[in-house]
Amino acid sequence: MMETEKNERPKEKRWYVLRAISGQEKKVKEYIENETVNLKLEDFIFQVLIPSEKVYQVRNGKKYSKERSFFPGYVLVECILSQMVQGILRNIPGVLGFLGETRGGDPLPIRESEANRILGKVDEMQEDSAAIDTPYEIGENVKVIDGPFNTFIGIIEDINEEKKKLKVMVKIFGRKTPLELSFVQVEKLKE
Numbered sequence: 001m002m003e004t005e006k007n008e009r010p011k012e013k014r015w016y017v018l019r020a021i022s023g024q025e026k027k028v029k030e031y032i033e034n035e036t037v038n039l040k041l042e043d044f045i046f047q048v049l050i051p052s053e054k055v056y057q058v059r060n061g062k063k064y065s066k067e068r069s070f071f072p073g074y075v076l077v078e079c080i081l082s083q084m085v086q087g088i089l090r091n092i093p094g095v096l097g098f099l100g101e102t103r104g105g106d107p108l109p110i111r112e113s114e115a116n117r118i119l120g121k122v123d124e125m126q127e128d129s130a131a132i133d134t135p136y137e138i139g140e141n142v143k144v145i146d147g148p149f150n151t152f153i154g155i156i157e158d159i160n161e162e163k164k165k166l167k168v169m170v171k172i173f174g175r176k177t178p179l180e181l182s183f184v185q186v187e188k189l190k191e
Contacts, residue, residue, distance in 0.1 A: 011080050013046060014109035016089075017099035022073040024094040025050045029075055031092045044085045047078040051118055074099065076118065081107065136166060142186040144170070149179060153189065 020028045029048045036045045051070040075095075079085055086107065089095060098107030110118075136142070136156055144152045154170035157178065164183045169176050 013080050015076055015078050015115040016081060016107055016109050018075045018077055019096040019099055020073055020075050021094045025069060025075050028092055028094045035088055045079040049076040141189045142168060143189055145187050146185040
């Protein structure tokens with residue numbers, strides 16, 4: 001197998017998108033990584049990525065986290081796509097095929113700018129401490145559950161979705177004072 005590999009013209013390392021059965025992205029990633037090691041394909045398959053973000057939810061005053069995929073049903077693979085690598089990736093359990101492939105033709109890599117955008121988003125999410133599943137509304141009462149104003153109750157005045165921040169008006173010593181808090185520092189008051 002490796003002999004035919006050496007005779008093929010060398011291709012460059014690119015990012016390809018595999019379509020996977022939704023919910024099985026992690027299994028597909030594990031299979032690819034195991035096959036890469038078992039078949040000694042480290043010179044052909046470089047990275048396998050499932051773009052995801054950590055999502056926090058606050059329930060009953062406790063913070064819970066889980067991973068949520070940006071693109072359910074898709075796995076990104078950085079590789080040199082020879083016929084052999086293509087065949088191995090197609091035959092991984094849970095893989096439905098390549099995104100953007102034409103019947104009888106080679107799969108198309110994603111543009112470098114698109115790959116960089118996705119990789120940048122993944123890095124940004126890893127640096128970000130949290131994304132929140134719980135949407136808030138202006139005028140809603142919330143309780144501060146973290147920081148120096150822990151247990152204070154206030155009203156949401158403004159919401160910044162991009163930064164995941166709230167402007168909450170609380171009473172401190174009888175005066176209304178605005179606080180800028182992240183989504184994870186507050187919880188909705190129970191009605």
